[in-house]
Every structure is written in C-alpha cells, then in structure tokens.
Amino acid sequence: MNILVGSRNPAKINAVQAIFPHAKIDGIEVASQVSSQPFSHEETLEGAINRARECAQTKKGVMGIGLEGGVTELSGQIYLCNWGSLVDEEGNEFTAAGASIPLPEEVANGLVKGKELGDIMEEYTQQQGIRKKEGAIGVFTNQLVDRQAMFSHVVTLLKGQYEFTQKRMAE
C-alpha cells in the first residue's frame, strides 16, 4: 500500500506510519487551500479534504491522507479542532474529527487578534517547533495526549471506515 500524506510535519507523518505500519508512506507539500489558521470546523475539514484529494491525484494507485489543525469558537470559548480525510485508490472519500479542548484565554486572545496558533505556542512555551512536536494539545493536557497521538486516533477512524467499506464491497 502506498500512502501520500499532505504535509511534511513529522507529527502528522508519524501518526499515519503508526496506524499503517506496513505501508510505504511519503509526506509531500500540498495546498490546503484554506487560511493558514483555519477558524471553524468547516474550514479545518475543508483543508484536510483538499490535502487528501491533492495527494490522491498526484499518482495512480496511491491513497491520500490530509490532516489539518485549526480552532473553532464554541459557547464563547476557542477550542482546538482537528480533522482528517482519506481518499482511497478508487476515489472513495472518508473524514473524521479529532480531539478538541478549550484553549486558555491568553492563547485565545492572540488567535482573535489574528496570530497563528503555532506562533502563539512558541511564545507561550518559549520553545520552537511545538506544532511539529507535542502541539498545543500536548502542552495543555500535560503531555498525556500529544499531537501525534491525537492525529493517530483520527487516522485510526479513517482506516476503520476505509476497511469497513472494503469489506462491504467484497461481500
């Protein structure tokens, strides 16, 4: 099985490798075609789908996976939101959402002012490249769920739906 992941972010590529251990996996740069800081479930989902579609269209016989991180406003708070999309070799599309937790007010304030979460988290933690490592979800869950683990769950949900469809078609 050949899988193209629409990102070079190791947190995303390693999540796919963990769930598809026997697949040949490559990460490629694609256009999410949404803003660099998606600000709703819809926009984050759209980014994931666009990434997966572009990957699947790059080569025949490959599966495309897109993973997108964003934020969304809910009941007066800003939440992390995460989405994934899988487009299989036949063009069937699957989607799944990831974990969502509220962000502290000081982080949310920066987002409302138009800053990107990745930049805010670097300032907040005084560390570089947080989005490629534990991510905001790792920081604010005391490292119990890091970005790779969170995206691994999304990829598991995608793989499960794909396998269910394959099984049904074989019956």
Ligand SMILES: O=P(O)(O)OP(=O)(O)OP(=O)(O)OC[C@H]1O[C@@H](n2cnc3c(O)ncnc32)[C@H](O)[C@@H]1O
């Ligand atoms: O290289 P790509 O695949 O684009 O990975 P990314 O982390 O930069 O991009 P995403 O599209 O997943 O996320 C959109 C923005 O939100 C930021 N972001 C999302 N989730 C995050 C997290 O858990 N921790 C830190 N930054 C996050 C990220 O840095 C981007 O600015």
